[in-house]
Amino acid sequence: MAEIAEQDLRAFKFERILNEDTGRKTLNLLGTIKGLPAIITAEKTAFNTTSPSLFVSPSEGLLSLTLLQKNDIYHWFLSTISQSPTSNAAAKVNLIYPCTDAHIKKYSAQQLHMVVETPEIYEKYVTRYITQKTKGGRLNWVYNILDHKAESEKIVFEDEDREVGFILLPDLKWDLVTMTSLYLSVIVHRTDIRSIRDFTPIHIPFLTSLRSKVLTAVSQKYSLPADLLKIYVHYQPSYYHFHVHVVHISHDMGGSATVGKAILLDDVIQTLRLMEKGGSLIGYKDLEMTYVLGEEHDLWKKIFEPLGKGEEPTI
Template identity: 40%
Template structure:
């Protein structure tokens, strides 16, 4: 997907997310489902805009997933950072007062969002530094920065300020820690946090060099202290990792409880442990490219990913 893909325009002001508005959601197709987590991504329209709704339930009838949205009695919207919304949902006539559903909404959803959450064929990519320079770097340089608006809104204190668990103010080595969109903050075993760095100069782990070691160590220590104080979860229960390729090109670290069931983003090839990255930087030469810049990375890539066509043209897709 090129960076010129138009983003659906949202109406002026904030979008209304309520039981009444969700009742008008019109499902068009199922993008993907997970039998492991009992969840489904549904594409449809809301406020006349393309919208993705993610429903997660202990037992979910996939064929009737779209109808569940119309059976909502109440929702509790606990995150709003357009285009991303998260809430708990209660089904009508349910005796138990606990939320029946976890509901995540992307509105307006772009073609890139739709492709990201669609079930798709994947291939293994062996990305050499040369392939990075030839294909990946051009893709990153053409990445539509407007897709990072929600990140900048968090870093600038315009959105989700009440959810920030830790903030270090510094343009060079500052960062924030906050709950990830994937976590509803109810089960500690499903704990999932995200660390967003303040600097915009690190787009992926290939941009890291020895000068970033203090930043990465600072992130690690702040995460350990914050999670221990806030959730009483020790450092030995946490995975800190970085994705490559990432979903968006602003450097961030994922923090997940070790009891959390593995999902695709935690599989070998995509997730790189933060401690391993620090070690590779420590072993890197004092001058010149770091080992991360020189390293060959092997990872899965979906046919709907924006890099796929470039990789195919470069002969990187193996039959």
């Protein structure tokens, strides 16, 4: 299977650059493989500090050098370094094939907008959008993980209970080597929660249990204390089956950690506790939520942009 995947990747025919981020050293490319659309995302990896030949033996680690400038005691060079895909890779490369129009929009450069989603907008329009996004096999890859049909060898921890259980495994965004860029995903077994909008105070025990088990599992597997981890959810999420993100506190998450998109799980639990203390029957569906959308996102194009123009949404 690995050989077939590599053959597909090497058959990629470039069409255009979707997005680049010189600060985070990432590049998104659109092309085709065997006539079908495909996306390659590439990210420069961090330096390997576990076996740092570059630092222990620069004469071996630095393959070539070009002096850019020298001023007194300061010297600036460009260089190539000794690398291998297993111990010191140059880049982490992801392939989405075949990709959809939604993928192309997601990985394209685009203007961001802050939107205010009222309970009325959520109930009248956004729920309709979410229903559309859960049909047609869009979540098959999630169910493949939950049913151990895919990525089972990567599972770090699993609670098999169908009500409170989940699978914890490395996210594709992590290179599996650099601990300060650790990135794990938690995918719950239950299927009745699509996003935090579905939460009410009745879910507090479920969320607190999940949080505790995740912290324990990550600590045991990677020897990281809880205060070095960020546990959060996205709204809007990239897919509508409830999942949680676990990252090292030092990891620069870029756009995925934008204010209004990433919400700490602790804050979700605290909000639900305040609702419970108030004695009312409200939940996250009753809150006004402000978050970020790219202008290529269907929620922007079909709901919020028309509403801003005084027009009826087309969702």
